Amino acid sequence: MINLSTEYMGLKLKNPIMAASSGLTGTLDGVKALEKNGVAAVVLKSIFEEEILLDTNQQLKEADENPMIYSGLSETLDYIDMHIREDNLGKYLELISKAKRSLSIPVIGSINCVSHQDWMHFTKKIEEAGADALELNIFLNPADSENKEFEKAYFKVIENVLSQVSIPVAIKISKYFTRLSLSVKALSETGVSAIVMFNRFYSPDIDIDKMSLDIGKLFTTPEEQSETLRWIAIMSNKVECDLAATTGIHTGVDVVKMLLAGAQVTQIASTIYKNGPDQVARILKRIEKWMGEKGFDSVDQFRGKISKAYEGNPAAFERMQFMKYFSEIR
Numbered sequence: 001m002i003n004l005s006t007e008y009m010g011l012k013l014k015n016p017i018m019a020a021s022s023g024l025t026g027t028l029d030g031v032k033a034l035e036k037n038g039v040a041a042v043v044l045k046s047i048f049e050e051e052i053l054l055d056t057n058q059q060l061k062e063a064d065e066n067p068m069i070y071s072g073l074s075e076t077l078d079y080i081d082m083h084i085r086e087d088n089l090g091k092y093l094e095l096i097s098k099a100k101r102s103l104s105i106p107v108i109g110s111i112n113c114v115s116h117q118d119w120m121h122f123t124k125k126i127e128e129a130g131a132d133a134l135e136l137n138i139f140l141n142p143a144d145s146e147n148k149e150f151e152k153a154y155f156k157v158i159e160n161v162l163s164q165v166s167i168p169v170a171i172k173i174s175k176y177f178t179r180l181s182l183s184v185k186a187l188s189e190t191g192v193s194a195i196v197m198f199n200r201f202y203s204p205d206i207d208i209d210k211m212s213l214d215i216g217k218l219f220t221t222p223e224e225q226s227e228t229l230r231w232i233a234i235m236s237n238k239v240e241c242d243l244a245a246t247t248g249i250h251t252g253v254d255v256v257k258m259l260l261a262g263a264q265v266t267q268i269a270s271t272i273y274k275n276g277p278d279q280v281a282r283i284l285k286r287i288e289k290w291m292g293e294k295g296f297d298s299v300d301q302f303r304g305k306i307s308k309a310y311e312g313n314p315a316a317f318e319r320m321q322f323m324k325y326f327s328e329i330r
């Protein structure tokens, strides 16, 4: 009997496939359809730090401009400040609690943040609404050459959030760190329960007829999975928390590769957009078929088998592979 169950962030999952945060996980109907087709957990669509701060600022400005309405009382402003924030999050919190009531799989809240400003107390609300865990998509822009505190900011965000909530916290990161291996290791030692590798930036393109910037592809292709695969394999034996793989995972074969590299779970979005929620059921079938062929009856029996190649000196391993393959091509 093949058993696909796995643990992630201390949560028991029935298999290693999670619905990644996206528009697919932004409604109750969406998450219900995903559960019906077999995903083991859902990461809800992110709420953006800016959404909260912008709304608050607009209302505070209005209040300032209408002293007759708001009578300039600091308590009133405090109330508006709080009220707007609550409203902005209201729908999100409602989605969490409704999803928790309707689904039997774990529901993970998600915040996309760019700073360690005044948004962190909302994490507590997400916990109170019933979320089983929280994923922080820390979206610091590596193109920002003014931000000298770029990497330190990750640690500040984590420290602040961990002081607010007791549910497990994951961070979703980009690969743009000065030294990714050192940073991932240090981040894994902060008390987060998982690191999700990697988030995806908007990918620009150029229209050569109009000679203007164009929007690149919204959805990923399987070719984009190789960086995730490489870094999961490099880091899976070195971190103090779980690793979730995301980006370019489209088929059961892709999921098996990520597990062999050492991922605890996979998070998928594009393949569901392209093929519908029943793609999850097809992926699960393919994993079971492969496990049956190889004689594995649990995921733990083969997780991380390939990451062993990277043990010891991963840089030397990479160099050796480079020399072996590229130097032979004429």
Ligand SMILES: Cc1cc2nc3c(=O)[nH]c(=O)nc-3n(C[C@H](O)[C@H](O)[C@H](O)COP(=O)(O)O)c2cc1C
Binding pocket: 020, 021, 022, 023, 045, 046, 047, 110, 112, 137, 172, 198, 199, 200, 218, 219, 220, 221, 246, 247, 248, 249, 267, 268, 269, 270, 271
């Ligand atoms: C339409 C769309 C919306 C997304 N929205 C979010 C989001 O709100 N928060 C987030 O962390 N990631 C978001 N993502 C990124 C996905 O969670 C995922 O990490 C990424 O798409 C790579 O996985 P994939 O190759 O399976 O698509 C979104 C992706 C897509 C395609």
